[in-house]
Amino acid sequence: MLKKHALLISVAYTLTLFTVSLIRLDLNKIEDLVPSFSDKMFHFAAYGLLTCLWFYVIITRFNFTKMKTLLIVTSACIAFGIIIEVLQKELTNTRSFDLYDITANIGGVVIAASIVLLYKKSHVK
Template sequence: MPKHIKNLLTHKLTILAILITISIATVSLIKLGKAPVKINHLDKFEHAFAYFILTTIWLRALKTTKISNYFIVFCCFFYGIIIEVLQTTVTTHRSGEFWDVVANSMGILIAFIIYNSFFKKNKAI
């Protein structure tokens, strides 16, 4: 693939990663209505999925930089903790939970494992 197309794709992935980061913060801090159907622990799967996507996109967006994958994973983990703390401290309608941090971490860990076992082996992707 020509270099200028790869650079453009990487730039768009960075913008997408920033938008996903902002979206997670927004959804995590705004007041949401009650779910019409209550499914036990569904929110933990939502947390894991959101942080899986967040981590995967950041890993892909920063693939060609010198930034360590471990640093990206750490930043996603730290971001999740910050969001949980903000839910407790700056909102009156949300509360940070330890199990949300665990769910976030599981999504991050799964993304890191899949990225390292799939994307790193396939340099063309």
């Protein structure tokens, strides 16, 4: 069932991440409750999940090797994160470009890709 809906889930997650990244969020109340670095933890986890979702979609739909799939997915996820940061700077008044967000995004992508790379399963090439 996951294979059947993986593309839809990945597209929906990507669009949600895109939207949440560009809308205005009032975080003043939340910042009092959570550590200041929690934003970076969210970026790390969000982009790690993005990487895993799209890896699964690509590896199950195309006849690519695991390494080729990882290269495509990690490149796309890193580019997506950078583009989002630029759009935050250019299109919104409430968001800003943050190199630490990009670093957290890349960290999530790299760790997720490393886990996928180390994960051995017979149907993944």
